[in-house]
Amino acid sequence: MSLDTAVIMVLEILNSITILVLLALGLALIFGMMRIVNLAQGEFFTVGAFTVLASTRYAHLPLWVGMLLAPLVVAGLGIAIERAIIRRLYGRPLDVMLATWGVSLLLIGLITVTFGAVTQGIPFALGNFSVGRYQYPEYRIVMTTVAAGLMLSVYLLFRYTAFGRRARATIANPDMASAAGINTPRMFMLTFGLGAGLAGAAGAIMAPIVGVVPTMGVLYIARAFITVVVGGPIVLLGTLSSASALGLIEALISHFPLFTIATAGHCTPPPCEISIGGSAFFGQIALLIFAILLLRLLPQGISGFWRPRP
């Protein structure tokens, strides 16, 4: 492997990790910390992407304005859903699952009715830079930077600010936090809103590189959940490390064909064979299989291994 190929491969791995971090960050708060199985998370993502689409195409705002708007819109939506539905269902995980599933279907329906079921693209201005023989889009580097920034700021927010301390206290022991004078319903609402906003931000950031379509959330939600589940009990660092492990596997399998299987089809041109590995789809399969194997070995997730629960 020549040097430029190696550099591109490293960039691809970084890109896979970036996407997983973006997808999983909001869910790490909502599912990892609050233990809410929010099946509408994928639709938060979709709404973020559609906010960018609407603000650039229909309101003719600059792209960055749309991207800043998206988290706010989705955080508002998340808070509304928390107030209307999830607030009443704390402590009933399966009911939350079904309720948010209904919300997810409702949102898909509403977006389809509003924007139509077609895939739309968002044009963006950044170009490519060259690595040896290859061209690589600059926007992916921007994405990685933004993802790292979001991750760091969420960590600092929960680690060092008064809001973060109150939120963690509320999640750890609502009764005690309430007795200590913390407005716990408000903290639940804000944490959920923050998680939703991060999903919206992820959708907005990824909107230019994926097709924007009402059902796009379905494509990402499984990977987001898997990343958080594999991350384990130390939510943010666990999510980062599981995103790194899973992103590495995904990128490697996506780019290197493992073997081929000849089949009896009638192909043109003739050699009729299925190549296992070497496409994004097999990357996803490998991610899932690897995650299941990892959970068999480490049922508490990666960070559960660092600090086993009593």
Place this chain on the structure above:
Amino acid sequence: MRRGSSAELLSALVLLLPLLAVPWAFKPYTANVLAVYMIYGLLAMSLGLIWGAAGIMSFGQTAFFGIGAYAYGAIGLNLINRTQQTHAALLGGLAAAALLAAIVGYFMFYGRISDVYASIITMALTLVLFAFAVSTGGDEWVIGVARLGGFNGMFGQGESSQNIANFQIPPVTLWLPGMTEPFAFKINRESAAGYYLVLGVSVAVYVLTRALVRSRLGRVAVAIRENEARVASLGYDTRFYKFALFTIPVRPRLRGEHGGLRPAGWTREPPRRLRRRRHHRAPHELSRRGRSLRHHSPRRRTLDHLPDGGRPAHRARGAAARPGRGPGGRRPRAQGRGHAAALPGPRPSPPLGVVAALARCPRLFRPPGRLPAG
């Protein structure tokens, strides 16, 4: 118990009679539309068993449904012209679904993944299989003569492409010893044979599922739903019971069968069936069918075989006031309330995994008598 059981049997028979008469009262077409709903009813029954009885919310039922259908289609298309029947395809559908469930179930339950995680893994499985089915549109995705067909679904690519029958997944066809010619359970405008097949399978599966819930396996499953820590501390390997219910006995048969039945009426095998969205029907169907699987598992009787009557730990908290309670009635188990937490049962500790076990090794070789620093 006897009286309740015979009343239920009677009401089931009363419900069955109008269903038997549907093809006469209406057109066969109406019956065949109904058959599709009854197949979804089978799907709902499988969810009723795993969710209602064992308390594991599985999003994977549609995946097994779809795998059963694809396996039936692939085997059926390849063998129908040679053997004139689809026995192997039916069994293959069952086996494929059971095999997938066994693999996934092993990793989930023997890894002691919690219930919510199990739901998520089954959901991911369903979504990935859907993505897989959609991405198989190319010419190279062929099993024998069966093209997987991507989003449009499975069809045959017969060598002599003139014969249109080659292109369709064959209906369920039986050719048992003693029959002069094969009999196909077609679902079309003239014939209601397919409807009766679905009805018969529904009844059989209902009876089998009831028997299963009342068997030792089913009763332990319900006990696990109520309080896993307690059942484990009584010496039951809860992992095995969850695994078994998820995989072997009747459920894959349900899945496989409706998976296998479905193509009988449909020329193609659209992967939409694998899709997550299909799922929202199953819970609704479950409530529409009156949660029959749950009603007849009153906790008293269910736990009778456990020592000390198996008084449920949550009884005082209003759980007993809601027999046959809804899916949400389940609280996270091993919550530490009731006397389950007070039982100092020898709960097996969860496996650490190879890596963690290796990491622990140095501690095993530490010389005795020396306290670790700090």
